[in-house]
Amino acid sequence: MFTITNHLLTPARQFPLRHGSQAVTPRYIVLHYDAGATLAGSLNHLRNSNLSYHMLIDRDGSSTQCVPFNRKAWHAGRSNYRDISEDVNAHAIGISMANRGAVNKYGDRYWLEYEVGQRIGDPLTADQVVRGYHPNGGSERYWERFPNTQVAACREICRSLIEIYPTIVDVVGHDEIAIGRKVDPGPAFPMASLYDLVPDRGWKExxxxxxxxxxxxxxxxxxxxxxxxxxxxxxxxxxxxxxxxxxxxxxxxxxxxxxxxxxxxxxxxxxxxxxxxx
Ligand SMILES: [Zn+2]
Structure with missing residues (x-):
């Protein structure tokens, strides 16, 4: 379904963003959501920021690459995981999925709000959200559901990356390496469905x-x-x-x-x- 040549994925749209000049050896794939109502809006925001992901995956499963896989991108911020005490970015490939994250219910519609009353994009309906607690704490909330086509594309891209880069030992959420700072990809994303791609999850370390x-x-x-x-x-x-x-x-x-x-x-x-x- 996907091929990777010269650290670029096919098929994928190219949308170059800030990246490091030195080659990196990826050990982890870090998953995110973009906290936006549309991918186009998120790309526009990214173009005007210092942030970058290697890939973004839209709700329909289509993908956009912003940084070659062997270059550092700026997606995880302050973070730590196992023996990496800071700067997980230097060891990771960052993939973000188009997803609003937590949404607020008004009547039978669910809105993304950056601040209360500041509604972003179109609202969601009940079949587009799941209700749940975040494993890092906090109250029960509604979260945008990740469509199956998007999860399947994410899985296929992760599978291709692990095949090409055997140094990758685990797939983690941003909310697992920046606990207390970040909640993405959050409880709506089925992380466990990817674990068979990394059977030992780096346990030898x-x-x-x-x-x-x-x-x-x-x-x-x-x-x-x-x-x-x-x-x-x-x-x-x-x-x-x-x-x-x-x-x-x-x-x-x-x-x-x-x-x-x-x-x-x-x-x-x-x-x-x-x-x-x-
Ligand atoms: Zn994130």
């Missing part, structure tokens, strides 16, 4: 921690803070996989998102003062 609470247990929290619900309990000496430190007011905290097994799905948060790196 491990990034393990041991719980260090002699004589005591350690609470796992639903969100990055001791004021959030308790999700589970860990024993002294137990091993966990470290994923990403959450941000608060733009600064990295010691609240670490963890996974308890090699599926590497986020199981909650623990405070790193109670962990030691293995």
């Amino acid at each position: 491990r990034h393990l921690y041991r719980v260090n609470t002699p004589g005591e247990t350690l609470n796992v929290r639903r969100g990055p803070g001791s004021d959030t619900d308790i999700n589970g309990v860990l024993q002294h000496g137990q091993l966990v996989y470290g994923r990403s430190f959450a941000y608060q007011n733009g600064t990295a905290t010691k609240w670490l998102s963890i996974s308890l097994d090699e599926r590497h799905v986020q199981n909650g948060f623990v405070h790193a003062d109670h962990l030691e790196k293995v």
Whole structure:
């Protein structure tokens, strides 16, 4: 369906944006949404910003490439994942999907609002939204549904990238590497449907921690803070996989998102003062 030649995807429209001059070796694919009502509007916004994605995928599955895959793009901002303590952009391919993100309900219509009352584009109907909680916390909201054709195109592009760039070990959401700063692609995107493309999800890199609470247990929290619900309990000496430190007011905290097994799905948060790196 897709081919990649000289770090460019076919078929795809080309829309060049800012990128780095040095070659990068991609280790991760980072997925986003563009928080816009139309892809054309987002491209226009990107042209006038310092941000860039390698690819954007429209709601109908058509794709636009902005940066060659072996060049750095500016999509993740302040971010960290496993052994990358900042600047995930230097190690990642960024793909953004046309999607409004969270929308607000008025009557039987659902609107994207950048500020309350400032409605952007056309509203959605009930069959175009899903209701759900974001795994990083917050109240229940409505989110624009990702059409099947768009998810299928994203999957095929990821599959092609992993084939061409065997250094890619995982596919993650922006909201998994910039926790507390970003919520895209959010709960409406079926991340788990891509995990069979990266069967070991980089687990060989491990990034393990041991719980260090002699004589005591350690609470796992639903969100990055001791004021959030308790999700589970860990024993002294137990091993966990470290994923990403959450941000608060733009600064990295010691609240670490963890996974308890090699599926590497986020199981909650623990405070790193109670962990030691293995
Ligand atoms: Zn993003």
